[in-house]
Amino acid sequence: MSMIRNFSLGKGLCALTLVMLLNACSGTQHPENLYSALGGEAGIATITDYFIVEIANDERVIAYFEDTNVERFRYFFIEHVCMLSDGPCEYTGDSLVDTHVGMNVTGAAFNAIVEDLMAAMNKADIAIGTQNRLLARMAELREQVIQL
Numbered sequence: 001m002s003m004i005r006n007f008s009l010g011k012g013l014c015a016l017t018l019v020m021l022l023n024a025c026s027g028t029q030h031p032e033n034l035y036s037a038l039g040g041e042a043g044i045a046t047i048t049d050y051f052i053v054e055i056a057n058d059e060r061v062i063a064y065f066e067d068t069n070v071e072r073f074r075y076f077f078i079e080h081v082c083m084l085s086d087g088p089c090e091y092t093g094d095s096l097v098d099t100h101v102g103m104n105v106t107g108a109a110f111n112a113i114v115e116d117l118m119a120a121m122n123k124a125d126i127a128i129g130t131q132n133r134l135l136a137r138m139a140e141l142r143e144q145v146i147q148l
């Protein structure tokens with residue numbers, strides 16, 4: 001009897017190990033969609049709301065946003081992050097080049113905005129690995145925003 005129990009326990013452990021290995025493999029081959037990792041639309045909205053507060057309290061960049069319609073910025077920033085993270089959105093705002101042309105965004109201002117976004121993602125409890133995936137995609141847009 002106890003042999004049978006040990007045997008089935010062993011089999012159970014094997015099955016569990018197999019499931020864990022398969023999960024580890026699928027995790028490597030198909031990382032979770034970035035949009036989902038950010039918490040989908042609700043998660044991105046939360047990040048954006050924290051981001052707006054960070055910007056409002058950041059004297060390094062606030063001057064750039066002096067005449068900005070915050071509701072419009074919020075709407076299109078959410079849409080943009082959704083698109084950038086492979087979410088189910090079409091970005092319908094102005095192009096990044098058209099939006100930021102003439103603003104004289106400096107490298108320092110760009111870095112400050114990145115820090116504000118990181119602070120916002122921390123407040124929204126986004127895992128560091130997920131944060132880095134979004135930041136890497138944003139870094140690729142640097143040239144479209146900095147047009148000195």
Ligand code: HEM
Nearest residue numbers: 061064065068076077080093094099109110113138141145
């Ligand atoms: C990769 C980095 C960035 C991304 C993805 C981004 C994205 C966006 C998006 C989607 C909008 C809304 C566009 C629209 O209204 O149609 C926007 C607006 C704006 N962005 Fe950025 N942005 C970035 C960096 C920056 C930086 C570094 C600054 C300045 C420090 C900045 C300043 C602004 C301002 C002031 C507006 C509002 C424009 C207005 O009032 O019409 N952005 N940005």
